[in-house]
Amino acid sequence: MGIPCLTLRIFPLRPGRQYNRGTMPKITRLLPVFLVLTITLSSCANASATTTPGLPTTVPTSPVSTASATEAPRPAPRSLMLWVAPPFAPDSESPAGALLTERLRAFEQLHPGLSIQVRVKSTDGPSGLFETLIATNAAASALVPDAITFSTSNLEDAAFKDLIIELDDLLPVPETPDWYEFSLPAGRVAGDYFGLPFASEVDVLAYRNDLYPSPPRSWEDLIGEPRSFLFPAGDPMAAFTLAQYLSLEGFLLNTDEDPALNPAVLSDVLAIYNAALAAQILPYSVRQISAAEQSWSALQDNSAASAVAPLSFYLLDHNPEKLSAVPLPTQDGIGVGLASTWSWAIVTQDAERTPIVAELLAWLSAPDFLGLWTHSLGMLPPTSASLAAWPEGNDAALASSLVTVTQPMPHSSLLLTIGPVLYNSVEAVLGGGEAPTTAAQAAAEALSNP
Numbered sequence: 080m081g082i083p084c085l086t087l088r089i090f091p092l093r094p095g096r097q098y099n100r101g102t103m104p105k106i107t108r109l110l111p112v113f114l115v116l117t118i119t120l121s122s123c124a125n126a127s128a129t130t131t132p133g134l135p136t137t138v139p140t141s142p143v144s145t146a147s148a149t150e151a152p153r154p155a156p157r158s159l160m161l162w163v164a165p166p167f168a169p170d171s172e173s174p175a176g177a178l179l180t181e182r183l184r185a186f187e188q189l190h191p192g193l194s195i196q197v198r199v200k201s202t203d204g205p206s207g208l209f210e211t212l213i214a215t216n217a218a219a220s221a222l223v224p225d226a227i228t229f230s231t232s233n234l235e236d237a238a239f240k241d242l243i244i245e246l247d248d249l250l251p252v253p254e255t256p257d258w259y260e261f262s263l264p265a266g267r268v269a270g271d272y273f274g275l276p277f278a279s280e281v282d283v284l285a286y287r288n289d290l291y292p293s294p295p296r297s298w299e300d301l302i303g304e305p306r307s308f309l310f311p312a313g314d315p316m317a318a319f320t321l322a323q324y325l326s327l328e329g330f331l332l333n334t335d336e337d338p339a340l341n342p343a344v345l346s347d348v349l350a351i352y353n354a355a356l357a358a359q360i361l362p363y364s365v366r367q368i369s370a371a372e373q374s375w376s377a378l379q380d381n382s383a384a385s386a387v388a389p390l391s392f393y394l395l396d397h398n399p400e401k402l403s404a405v406p407l408p409t410q411d412g413i414g415v416g417l418a419s420t421w422s423w424a425i426v427t428q429d430a431e432r433t434p435i436v437a438e439l440l441a442w443l444s445a446p447d448f449l450g451l452w453t454h455s456l457g458m459l460p461p462t463s464a465s466l467a468a469w470p471e472g473n474d475a476a477l478a479s480s481l482v483t484v485t486q487p488m489p490h491s492s493l494l495l496t497i498g499p500v501l502y503n504s505v506e507a508v509l510g511g512g513e514a515p516t517t518a519a520q521a522a523a524e525a526l527s528n529p
Contacts, residue, residue, distance in 0.1 A: 157193065157194065158195070159193065159225045159435070161196070161197045162199075162227045162228070163200070164201075167456075178451055178455055182448055183197070193435075209229070212224075212242055212426065223427070226424065226426060229423075234424055238271070239268070243274075244273075244427075246272045246275065247272050249437035250272075253461070259485070261486055262279055262418065264487045265279075273422075275423040276422045277444060278452075280389065280419045281389075281416045281485055282319070282322075282387050282417070283389075283390050283416070283477070285378055285385065286378075286404070305360055309365055309368060311374055312352075313365075316494055319407070321417065321498065324340075324501070325417075325486055326409040326410070326411075328344070339523070340497070340523045342520045342523040345518075345522055346519035347410075349519055352509060352515075388404070389457075390459070391456065394474055414480065415485075415486070416481050417488045418459065418486070419488045446462060450468020463482075466479065503521075504522040
């Protein structure tokens with residue numbers, strides 16, 4: 080059995096029809112992708128096998144039950160198709176892509192004659208994963224993938240449309256304490272198990288080592304001296320303000336399960352912003368920053384002493400002699416984070432294909448591989464065993480501090496309602512000079528009287 084060969088073909092995207100359930104586009108920091116890459120992994124007859132150091136060489140125990148002796152063996156599929164978002168492209172241009180390529184190749188070697196194809200599609204939009212799956216399922220259901228990567232909200236939308244299948248009888252159900260609590264909600268839809276979480280995006284506070292004698296974990300640390308701090312105050316979903324609000328145990332739903340805000344807690348958050356303005360650490364121009372990538376860029380250009388940054392941007396592109404990072408600051412200094420989690424979902428409903436697809440997802444979720452892969456992606460892993468596989472050092476220490484304080488990002492339907500209201504309150508204080516108590520009360524009333 081020889082080493083698989085890698086061939087690359089580029090296909091033009093075929094945009095799917097637009098589908099809109101009334102939810103806002105998902106909070107994501109991924110650039111649109113306008114090409115679809117198809118990577119075919121196939122066996123080469125005349126090559127010697129190699130093994131990637133550090134990757135497991137045995138197949139994880141399959142959660143799929145074996146057929147009884149009286150059943151006729153089912154023919155194994157000769158190919159599997161995966162659709163993935165751009166960060167998870169299996170290419171040789173990045174460490175993460177090379178790791179996934181080698182992992183898929185190893186699975187093929189364990190299943191002689193099997194070919195795994197991967198197509199990379201945009202995260203959102205007409206040519207995105209969800210919309211393309213809808214269009215393909217309607218026009219040519221035989222061409223749908225066997226498995227797909229989905230954000231939390233896409234997973235829920237796909238489950239409601241019966242585009243993906245439940246995993247209870249195919250894979251072990253994720254549970255604490257092995258799985259981090261911030262990752263668990265991502266794989267469930269109305270309490271049912273539809274997705275296998277594998278990586279989470281989160282923001283951190285990055286700062287210049289030469290300007291802070293100790294890590295700025297609290298707002299007091301930030302406001303103590305006139306050192307500029309930036310966060311995406313112009314984010315229409317107000318993710319940073321939402322994290323601050325949740326760190327003070329603010330609620331998002333009232334007793335009737337309707338969206339709601341606690342004006343007293345929100346007023347405390349807005350008062351912190353006012354104090355930061357008064358201390359001249361928060362410039363008025365912060366209102367023009369709409370994404371964490373922008374505040375990270377300003378920090379790299381020495382336009383700030385500290386700034387909110389995506390964990391992936393920080394881990395993959397920072398100078399450790401110049402910059403360090405901690406969880407987002409809070410009043411008590413414990414820190415906070417909001418995780419946007421990606422999950423694997425099974426699309427095929429063919430009983431002859433689902434067992435090997437489930438085996439592949441279990442193979443891709445083995446802790447020793449998933450740890451190396453998520454580290455290379457700059458994303459948090461979903462389990463403690465995966466984090467234990469990260470290389471020792473500052474990256475692992477930062478991730479360890481994040482997993483203890485990170486909460487799941489609210490679903491997009493709730494975020495669509497809460498986010499703009501929080502944004503308006505921030506704009507009223509930073510741009511309009513409104514008192515924090517007044518702005519907070521107006522936000523609470525906007526939700527109670529929509």
